[in-house]
Amino acid sequence: MKNVENSPSMGIIKKLAKLRVSEIALEKIERLAVKAGIDENQLLNLYVETKNNLYRKKFANVPFSDRILILPQCLRPKDCHAQLTELGYECEKCGNCEIKKIIERSNKIGYKKAYIVSGGSMVKKILTLERPKACLGIACVKELVLGSFIFEKFGVVPQGLALLKDGCVETVVDMNSLLTSLQIKT
Numbered sequence: 001m002k003n004v005e006n007s008p009s010m011g012i013i014k015k016l017a018k019l020r021v022s023e024i025a026l027e028k029i030e031r032l033a034v035k036a037g038i039d040e041n042q043l044l045n046l047y048v049e050t051k052n053n054l055y056r057k058k059f060a061n062v063p064f065s066d067r068i069l070i071l072p073q074c075l076r077p078k079d080c081h082a083q084l085t086e087l088g089y090e091c092e093k094c095g096n097c098e099i100k101k102i103i104e105r106s107n108k109i110g111y112k113k114a115y116i117v118s119g120g121s122m123v124k125k126i127l128t129l130e131r132p133k134a135c136l137g138i139a140c141v142k143e144l145v146l147g148s149f150i151f152e153k154f155g156v157v158p159q160g161l162a163l164l165k166d167g168c169v170e171t172v173v174d175m176n177s178l179l180t181s182l183q184i185k186t
């Protein structure tokens with residue numbers, strides 16, 4: 001695998017991340033990865049990291065009460081009984097997965113609310129209704145890239161954390177990184 005940090009693609013991705021671009025950026029990253037023979041996920045991670053660095057200070061300045069947390073529904077186990085509503089799954093706090101702990105921590109820190117979503121259209125609905133000033137999103141890296149376009153469109157300051165193990169079911173998030181990201185402040 002090539003070293004992305006020292007490749008010319010690094011500069012292109014950084015430039016892309018600094019722009020308020022649309023889904024076109026994702027296509028560009030995918031094309032770039034194929035052309036340069038670089039692992040696509042590495043480039044996508046680099047994009048997310050650059051976006052995070054770009055917005056970290058702004059995010060840190062937003063009071064916890066103006067922030068929301070968005071979790072992917074795939075963190076739930078297969079036998080989760082959470083009911084699906086128009087704004088995502090309502091965790092029943094059974095404790096069979098990390099979501100209960102994550103939501104309790106974000107509430108304790110003072111976040112406005114935590115949502116468990118099944119896709120981008122739900123995120124748009126939440127942003128329209130809740131009007132948060134900042135959002136920490138947890139998702140697979142591709143969804144984080146797509147999510148950054150949505151947040152920028154809504155003027156919401158984003159931070160993204162990629163899942164440790166992605167896929168469509170029973171994914172895994174690094175709890176330490178999640179707690180660190182939740183508590184970013186000046």
Ligand code: SF4
Nearest residue numbers: 080091092094095097
């Ligand atoms: S803690 Fe919440 S999300 Fe996790 S399995 Fe229980 S009800 Fe489902």
